[in-house]
Amino acid sequence: MNKDQDSSPHFSDRLKLFKADLHIHTVLSGCAEIEMIPSLILWQAERKGLNLIAITDHNAWHNAEAVMEAAVGTNIHVLPGMELQSKEEVHLLCLFDTVEPCKEWQEKVFQKLPPLANKEDLFGPQYVVNAAGEWLWTEERLLAQSADMALEEIVGQVSSLGGMVIPAHVDRPSYSLLSNLGLIPADMAVPALEVTPYFNWRKGFLEWPQLKDWCLIVNGDAHRLNEIQNRTQFKMAQPEIKEMALAFKGQEGRQVVVEWPDQ
Numbered sequence: 001m002n003k004d005q006d007s008s009p010h011f012s013d014r015l016k017l018f019k020a021d022l023h024i025h026t027v028l029s030g031c032a033e034i035e036m037i038p039s040l041i042l043w044q045a046e047r048k049g050l051n052l053i054a055i056t057d058h059n060a061w062h063n064a065e066a067v068m069e070a071a072v073g074t075n076i077h078v079l080p081g082m083e084l085q086s087k088e089e090v091h092l093l094c095l096f097d098t099v100e101p102c103k104e105w106q107e108k109v110f111q112k113l114p115p116l117a118n119k120e121d122l123f124g125p126q127y128v129v130n131a132a133g134e135w136l137w138t139e140e141r142l143l144a145q146s147a148d149m150a151l152e153e154i155v156g157q158v159s160s161l162g163g164m165v166i167p168a169h170v171d172r173p174s175y176s177l178l179s180n181l182g183l184i185p186a187d188m189a190v191p192a193l194e195v196t197p198y199f200n201w202r203k204g205f206l207e208w209p210q211l212k213d214w215c216l217i218v219n220g221d222a223h224r225l226n227e228i229q230n231r232t233q234f235k236m237a238q239p240e241i242k243e244m245a246l247a248f249k250g251q252e253g254r255q256v257v258v259e260w261p262d263q
């Protein structure tokens with residue numbers, strides 16, 4: 001495709017709509033329900049009309065590949081990623097286009113994750129499954145804890161791997177930028193912020209006026225199937241990180257539209 005074609009008046013015709021939930025846990029997260037296996041996640045995503053999802057378990061990506069594999073032949077595109085817990089105890093979605101950079105990121109994260117054993121009684125089991133949802137192995141390392149990595153370091157390193165960081169559930173009273181830092185750092189090089197499905201923008205903007213300056217998206221942070229959301233829609237050419245970055249900036253016809261219930 002050359003530049004002239006790109007600037008043709010019909011350029012925006014090539015853009016497609018992607019209904020997305022970019023924050024979905026699987027059975028690898030101890031706190032997720034046993035129903036969070038590839039086939040059921042995809043089944044529910046389809047029922048919700050989604051065609052773009054991201055798999056984001058706590059500090060680990062292992063089940064993302066199984067969901068990607070299970071999604072082959074469906075209309076749903078799956079981004080691999082994880083929900084990282086920084087040393088400030090802030091949760092950050094780290095999203096990638098493909099498996100390789102995600103694997104590389106996982107190695108860095110495991111080097112910075114204290115080698116504590118999971119206590120299944122307290123935190124739940126952490127299962128790795130295949131595309132059919134069959135058990136492969138149980139991750140014994142405790143995943144839901146802070147990696148010894150600071151926010152800035154995380155954003156820089158994920159970006160250098162071609163990934164994208166979106167601070168998770170910033171309106172949540174724990175494990176979020178606003179609860180732990182009291183603000184969104186002005187120099188934080190992230191393209192958008194995630195709010196929970198319970199975020200009420202009228203109240204939220206009064207409480208945290210800073211949020212008005214940000215592109216907000218809603219994901220489900222789904223630990224069970226019925227928590228998967230269909231509130232965020234991207235208009236873009238492909239379901240890719242660089243396209244999402246354009247959409248967050250509203251550039252080249254790309255855009256993000258979030259459905260807000262009457263509040």
Ligand SMILES: [Zn+2]
Nearest residue numbers: 083091168175
């Ligand atoms: Zn979280």
Ligand SMILES: [Zn+2]
Nearest residue numbers: 023025083221
């Ligand atoms: Zn989560």
